[in-house]
Amino acid sequence: MITVSVIGCGHMGSALLEGLATVEGYRTIGYDVDPAVLDDVKSYCDRTTTDIDAISDSDIVALTVKPDIVPTVLAEINLHAEQTLMTAAAGVERSFVSNQTDATVIRLMPNLAASLREMAAAVAWDEPDPAVETMLSDLGSYVVIDETHMNIATALNGSGPAFVYYLIQSMQTRAIKEGLDKSDAQTLAIQTFIGAAEMVRAADEPIESLIDAVCSPNGTTIEGMNVLFDSNVDAEVGDALTAATERSAELAAEVDHE
Template sequence: MTEKIGFIGAGNMGQAIIKGLLKAGLYSEKNIIIYDVEPLMIQLKGELGVGTALSEADLVSQVDLTIIAVKPNMMKTVLSAIKTEVDETKVILSIAAGVTLATIAEELPAATKIMRVMPNTPALVGEGMSSLSINQYVTEEEQALAVTILSSLGKVELVQEYLIDAVVGVSGSAPAYVYLFIEALADGAVLAGLPRAQAYQFAAQTVLGSAKMVLESGKHPAELKDMVCSPGGTTIEAVHALETGQFRATVMNAVKAAAERNRELS
């Protein structure tokens, strides 16, 4: 574990990671340093007890591991501000969507250790799914540290960088499709007479529980689906209605569309 960890950008995702680290007890607040706009730094210093830096470069000079959690359009500004403080002992981890390891490397000294993470917003409630890609200078120990850090936000998988487009399709962008599904499930329940507040509760808990069944039972999703479908019953009737509407092909097209769009944007 590096002694101190720094965050350039402490907005939604930066704060989600900081809170995950504190909750998991991986770092104490005195070993977390942030740099963001002044009012936010004052607020987070008060709320979380974390330290603050004077500038992006000041932050990097104080830590071994820097997490950059600014919007992608701010990445060049940040990298240019920190480059004089970066050397082969520092690790730079970026969560900016669409900014490649090569793009980051171009702005920093040769042989800088760089990691790229694609998180998703359920990280805000500790159930995120993150991918981790690294360049050739990152050691196994540093990679293991990143996995530990990201595990405090949910689950993490190592992927080759070229697979990030697929990751965006299946997890980065996917919470939005799942929300559409939950909304549609609930609308269906309202149509069938259930009060709306209860409809969202039934729909969301059913999605959560079904996801847990996939993750924890080790069974193939098709096997779990078969277990619910009794012959001539209600569920197979609903599955037939979904298949008539090309449900699976539509979802596959959505994942493919997000992956292709990410490729265009990178």
């Protein structure tokens, strides 16, 4: 049994708890300063509490408060060396956290698909932590990265769901405008993204070849692809990632200077 405490049960903390609630082998504790937030997550947790001391026997403590709240929490918690503190706050560096706790600190960039156990996560640590490896595998897929790359991971898999939602919305909105029923457009757009992602995952060939396979000669797809090829969409999507990456670096500086 792995005991996982979550400090801050808002969007990210509750997603972790919701995902873990459907897997055997975890005891979960949700801690938050807001009782209303705890009310919302109590069906996913073995225990909810506003008492910070309740996390003292946890194997893994997930820190999912806003970056500017991290120093407040670190001043309040008292963890020991056998515990793992997993900080998920965007921009907050591992060294900043580990300077203020005896626990082993790892840095995680999760995403909200944890609730469905479809999370893409990036983790940075000195040494693999078996309990965390198990937990991240149970919640989706993860990669181990050097912490110097955490800002771009934050943009890619942390912020990334919002970018993908936006693209799904763009496609379904136009389909509805062209006359398709709203619910049908939603079903088709969603499954098209899921299917395309699975095709990319399964393919041995580059994405260009997958695109080619959809483009029948003189067919429909190439007409649409030409609009994309002639546009700046590629660069704009890249710029969205860069903007999120830069903001992650700024957050680090803001927290460090408090």
